[in-house]
Amino acid sequence: MALSGLDIFKLLPKTNCGDCGVPTCMAFAMKLAQKKAELSECPHASEEAKATLGAASEPPIRLVKIGGANAFEAGNETVMFRHEKTFFHQTGIAIQLNTSEDKDKILKKIKEIENYQVERVGEELKTDLLYISHNSKKAEDFAETIRLVKQNSTKGIILDCLDEEVLKEGLALLKDDRPAVLLRKEISDNDIEIAKEYDISLILTAQSLEALANQAEKARNMGVSNLILNLESENVGQQLQNNTILRRSALKANFKPFGYPLFAYINAENEFDRLARISILLCKYGSIIALPDHDKAMLYALFTLRQNIYTDPQKPIQVDPKVYPIGEPTPESPVFLTTNFSLTYFIVSGEIENSGTSAHLVVADTEGQSVLTAWAAGKFVGETVAKFIKQIKLEEKIKTRKIVIPGLVAQISGDLEENLPGWEVIVGCQEAADIPSFVKQVNLT
Ligand code: SF4
Structure with missing residues (x-):
């Protein structure tokens, strides 16, 4: 059962030191009750408070960061529908880079991605992440692509590499960049060790809700909580249904294994199908959408839709009078x-x-x-x-x-x-x- 602000306040130190960023313990307790803060923000919380409040004070959907300074953030959502309050973090759009491609071509693509941004109603709209897929036969292409990205972009990075040793070499180049790693097979103990060693987020992939819950539970039990969920779906209808179940389970049933941002890779052949699928995920709970191409026409439409969905309905965008x-x-x-x-x-x-x-x-x-x-x-x-x-x-x-x-x-x-x-x-x-x-x-x- 959710604890009230007063219940939480009783467990806090009551010194009003302000180290948590708010002036009083009561104010912090209210923020915790509203799931707008995490207990770890109070450095003086007792072990008893941690044990009692730990799970109860976690936001229903965990905030996950990808990137160093100015990291991309996903999660921390509290409502099913935007009009109930607001959606806090807009869907991140990631563009794929294939390590098998010629390096000049990759560099050209990175520069195109970096240079493309649209100004609309006073806001700069752009893509958020780069998704590096290691599909080259040469191991060194992975590290080389990561270096190219680091030299030419400050966007957060998602890595997709099946070879553990090659992945580790890549992660060593991204020490302060908190990348996310897409796991395309069931999570292993080794994956968990890597996540802990390199301070990364893991994107868990599964084909069923049950398998996804088992993987998330395993990661949580072994101390890894920066997770993103990738539930593969056969068609757009199923994806919409799955995303709704995941969000509803996290918010309404407080089902912790599903309390994470959602990832999807969309590569439908037909561009109309692709656009329809991405649009639905922008509206319904997609936290990160990875796309194979940097298609400016499609991105312009998606940026506009995304901006409309993720502005706070209680605060109209305004200019100074x-x-x-x-x-x-x-x-x-x-x-x-x-x-x-x-x-x-x-x-x-x-x-x-x-x-x-x-x-x-x-x-x-x-x-x-x-x-x-x-x-x-x-x-x-x-x-x-x-x-x-x-x-x-x-x-x-x-x-x-x-x-x-x-x-x-x-x-x-x-x-x-x-x-x-x-x-x-x-x-x-x-x-x-x-x-x-x-x-x-x-x-x-
Ligand atoms: S840091 Fe902890 S003790 Fe200090 S004001 Fe915040 S809640 Fe109270």
Whole structure:
């Protein structure tokens, strides 16, 4: 049974030393109760507390890190559905490098992966991990590929090598890099010794839930807890079902052997099947997805989907409320108004830029809500917008006295004019995409 914050507090030292990163033992107890901290973060916990709280205080899905500084993190999830709270760690996308390939080709691929990132609503979207598959007949190709990766990338590394000695040579090159190793056969005592010696995570592979649970139990009993689960599934339907069972078992039944992030390697021949399968895993509990190719078109779509799933629904992505110069505006340039929901800001600013007009874009504080939502919530109405414009002293910075408001909130124009004496309010277009033609048709200065 889960312990309450008060139950946990009784077992803590009660010295309020703050060494755990929060100021009091009570605050730390509350974090433990909410599974947002681990007991190991309190260096003064007694053996009794460790024994009693150990299992009870573990997050239902363990946080696993791959990489050195700025490591990729997976796990620590607490809900089945994003709208219940949020998903904490977005799915990591790993791109495969084959050691059998020519080294120039591998280097070219690494550079392509490193150079490809997309900016969307103010965030940089990119791949997270490199997955090195040792399929060359020459043992030295494994270490050589690892060196190439280390010299040209800072991404976390997943290793897939069936030869234990070759694997150890590779791991010796990655001392401070905490790589993960994919086991494609049942976990052995040797694998566990290697995991302990090199401080790595193990990706356990199985074809059934029972076999996976047995392997995870064995690793846990032998002291290895940085695990990732790879339950191979015949088709996308089965994979979705398996992932749901794994997540539900971890969260609802507190079944510890399934309380780890999930891995999948997707290499469906048909690119539509591949995209469908990856998309489903992005939505349903895939923690790491490894892909054979660096396909920019597919990645762009996946980045967008991933960003939409993994933003915190309680915290809309927002930009700072202020006046943004678009192009090189002068005091006589047109003035546009919008809200500080990131997506709205980037679409509107992009379309003003497309119109070739330099302008001032007034971004009002609507707590990250889009135009209509903010209006419906009373956060984007004439009075509040006028107050904001006065507060930022816009009239002192520019000479223009015309302001273009979004067409979707034409109804605030009268109210805004009343609250902004001396200004003419122009109702703009409803769709941002129409801004370039709107600018050509209407005199805005
Ligand atoms: S480190 Fe331990 S003793 Fe110190 S405040 Fe945190 S919980 Fe209390």
